[in-house]
Amino acid sequence: xxxxxxxxxxxxxxxxxxxxxxxxxxxxxxxxxxxxxxxxxxxxxxxxxxxxxxxxxxxxxxxxxxxxxxxxxxxxxxxxxxxxxxxxxxxxxxxxxxxxxxxxxxxxxxxxxxxxxxxxxxxxxxxxxxxxxxxxxxxxxxxxxxxxxxxxxxxxxxxxxxxxxxxxxxxxxxxxxxxxxxxxxxxxxxxxxxxxxxxxxxxxxxxxxxxxxxxxxxxxxxx
Amino acid sequence: xxxxxxxxxxxxxxxxxxxxxxxxxxxxxxxxxxxxxxxxxxxxxxxxxxxxxxxxxxxxxxxxxxxxxxxxxxxxxxxxxxxxxxxxxxxxxxxxxxxxxxxxxxxxxxxxxxxxxxxxxxxxxxxxxxxxxxxxxxxxxxxxxxxxxxxxxxxxxxxxxxxxxxxxxxxxxxxxxxxxxxxxxxxxxxxxxxxxxxxxxxxxxxxxxxxxxxxxxxxxxxx
DNA sequence: CGAATGTATTTTGTATACATAATTTTACCA
DNA sequence: TGGTAAAATTATGTATACAAAATACATTCG
Numbered sequence: 001x002x003x004x005x006x007x008x009x010x011x012x013x014x015x016x017x018x019x020x021x022x023x024x025x026x027x028x029x030x031x032x033x034x035x036x037x038x039x040x041x042x043x044x045x046x047x048x049x050x051x052x053x054x055x056x057x058x059x060x061x062x063x064x065x066x067x068x069x070x071x072x073x074x075x076x077x078x079x080x081x082x083x084x085x086x087x088x089x090x091x092x093x094x095x096x097x098x099x100x101x102x103x104x105x106x107x108x109x110x111x112x113x114x115x116x117x118x119x120x121x122x123x124x125x126x127x128x129x130x131x132x133x134x135x136x137x138x139x140x141x142x143x144x145x146x147x148x149x150x151x152x153x154x155x156x157x158x159x160x161x162x163x164x165x166x167x168x169x170x171x172x173x174x175x176x177x178x179x180x181x182x183x184x185x186x187x188x189x190x191x192x193x194x195x196x197x198x199x200x201x202x203x204x205x206x207x208x209x210x211x212x213x214x215x216x217x218x219x220x221x222x223x
Numbered sequence: 224x225x226x227x228x229x230x231x232x233x234x235x236x237x238x239x240x241x242x243x244x245x246x247x248x249x250x251x252x253x254x255x256x257x258x259x260x261x262x263x264x265x266x267x268x269x270x271x272x273x274x275x276x277x278x279x280x281x282x283x284x285x286x287x288x289x290x291x292x293x294x295x296x297x298x299x300x301x302x303x304x305x306x307x308x309x310x311x312x313x314x315x316x317x318x319x320x321x322x323x324x325x326x327x328x329x330x331x332x333x334x335x336x337x338x339x340x341x342x343x344x345x346x347x348x349x350x351x352x353x354x355x356x357x358x359x360x361x362x363x364x365x366x367x368x369x370x371x372x373x374x375x376x377x378x379x380x381x382x383x384x385x386x387x388x389x390x391x392x393x394x395x396x397x398x399x400x401x402x403x404x405x406x407x408x409x410x411x412x413x414x415x416x417x418x419x420x421x422x423x424x425x426x427x428x429x430x431x432x433x434x435x436x437x438x439x440x441x442x443x444x445x446x
Numbered sequence: 447c448g449a450a451t452g453t454a455t456t457t458t459g460t461a462t463a464c465a466t467a468a469t470t471t472t473a474c475c476a
Numbered sequence: 477t478g479g480t481a482a483a484a485t486t487a488t489g490t491a492t493a494c495a496a497a498a499t500a501c502a503t504t505c506g
Contacts, residue, residue: 012333013293013489015281029485038457054458058238058278062285070236070496071458086373089320097316113435150288150309156379236459262485272461277488294467294488 014052019059023044026065026076027165033078037066061157081219084164086217091160092208095154097206098112099188100146103197110147114189117143121185126177138186147192160191167215177214184210226334233258237275242282244269249288249299250388257303260289279416286382304442307387311438314383317376318364322411325370335369337412340366344408348401356395363408370415390438400437407433 020044025031035058039050046053057074060066068074079087106203117140124132138161161168171177184207190201260280262273280297283289291297340363341354341423347355361384368377384391387437391412407430414423 011293015489016293040457049449049493051490055278059285062282064378070234070239073458073498083375086375089324089373090317090376091317093320094313097312101312142405150311150312152306153313155287156313204304205242236461263487273488274460274462296488 014048015055015059018042018046018048018052020057022056022060023063023065023162023192026060027162027164031076033076035076036077037074039073053060065165071134079163081216082117084167085164085216087160088208088212091164092205092212094157094160095208096201096204097142098111098148098150098157099154099192099200100197102144102192103195103200104148105149106192106195109150109197111189114140114143114192115169117190118182120183122182125175125182128175130169130173133178137168137172137181144188144192164215167218168211170218171211171214174214177210180210229236229439233273236438237271239273240263241269241271242277245279245283246286246288246385249283250362250385251258252389254299256299258299260297260368262296266359279293287386299444302386303437307390307414307442308439310386311431311435314380315389315428315435317380317383318367319424319427320425321367321371321380322415323420324373324376325367325415326418326423327430328372329370333366334412334416337363337366340391340410341405341408348398351398353392356401357392360391360395360404367368367411367415387438390441393441394434394437398435400433401431 001071022031022037031037037055037060042053043050057066057068061068061074065077066074067077118151121133121136123141124136141157141161145157148154151164184203187203188200188207191197224412245254245260255333260283262276262280265276268271280289280291284297289297290300294444320367323400340359343361344356344359347359364380364384368380379439411423413431414426415421
């Protein structure tokens with residue numbers, strides 16, 4: 001771990017600021033799996049007392065990003081390849097569920113927004129701006145979640161996405177994937193437009209299987 | 224809220240004991256939806272300081288059982304009929320996933336344990352002991368989760384089950400459901416034994432749809 | 447040299463103190 | 477009487493103090 005800094009939004013409780021800061025650091029890899037989260041150290045580094053640090057750790061723990069051992073303290077949760085596979089399986093099942101639900105109730109306005117998103121996605125790929133590419137991809141899936149109209153599902157999927165965040169970015173870096181990605185998004189959108197549940201299910205499955213395969217390769221390459 | 228009492232297992236940190244105590248109280252309905260979780264009040268009632276209470280609340284919050292508004296405090300999360308439907312949909316998708324995974328890798332020992340469980344289930348229904356009935360039912364589903372070999376999935380499903388706990392018990396109270404329940408468990412087991420994914424998927428779906436329908440009726444009746 | 451034991455240091459667990467925001471009550475005036 | 481402002485109360489947010497457990501380290505003894 002290196003420099004961590006608080007983005008001290010005046011009116012949020014410090015525990016929430018700390019929580020977001022630490023989460024970000026874990027996801028970006030600044031805090032590495034297995035690294036200890038020592039309260040005093042973090043407190044002095046972030047310029048707060050132990051109290052908000054401890055509460056933030058309890059939140060990270062419940063979210064699965066940290067593991068605490070009583071009287072020994074917390075560490076950044078390690079994620080093995082098996083763990084990642086497990087997460088990806090769950091995510092696939094839930095993303096497909098989201099697609100099916102979205103099929104039933106996606107609105108015209110939402111369909112239009114999907115169109116725009118795909119244009120932006122394609123556009124970003126043209127420029128090669130990784131951040132914009134990643135954001136457009138995230139937005140696409142988010143829009144599906146929203147269209148599904150199930151807030152609890154949205155929360156779960158956001159949490160799962162968080163856990164594969166690092167690898168997903170690597171996947172998007174590889175430009176050879178881009179054309180297929182666009183095409184898959186287009187197909188899913190077409191299915192949503194026609195309310196064709198079976199088709200959406202199948203396309204989502206393919207889309208996610210591709211991503212799953214790629215993410216697994218990345219993990220294997222890193223180890 | 225009434226009497227709450229700490230089950231003070233000597234060696235767990237108090238935050239965990241408090242967490243379990245409050246969770247139990249919320250699930251059993253001793254702490255009602257919308258009820259405020261006031262730190263000082265809980266602290267004096269449980270005989271601890273505010274610190275462990277606050278940490279427990281952060282955990283409950285991340286688990287979805289409590290909602291915190293900055294500078295106003297925490298309340299027990301309310302659950303509308305819509306919320307419950309949302310949870311049930313997610314649970315169905317994940318239980319089916321668990322069934323499919325279990326199909327691929329259930330062991331002989333596990334199959335034997337399933338047999339025993341069904342016998343115990345049937346037995347408990349004979350005596351009418353609601354607690355044993357509920358436990359056998361929970362065990363059956365737990366065994367499927369275990370057989371799926373995906374710990375993250377197990378955690379998620381346990382959390383979801385938690386959220387429908389109250390209604391599920393009501394469902395089991397109605398004896399007219401019992402024969403069908405046993406039969407459904409038998410069918411699922413048969414599917415697992417043959418590793419027939421399609422069949423298990425279908426049977427799980429029916430089993431869960433029945434439960435979903437029943438739970439929804441119970442909710443509607445209560446409101 | 448290595449295992450074991452005792453001591454010092456670090457770290458977590460819990461309680462408490464103090465500051466500030468939110469709420470309720472009270473008092474006052476139109 | 478009704479409404480508003482000020483005061484008092486209550487609750488949360490944060491920091492700190494103290495206790496106890498875990499860890500690291502040094503010393504002793506075989």
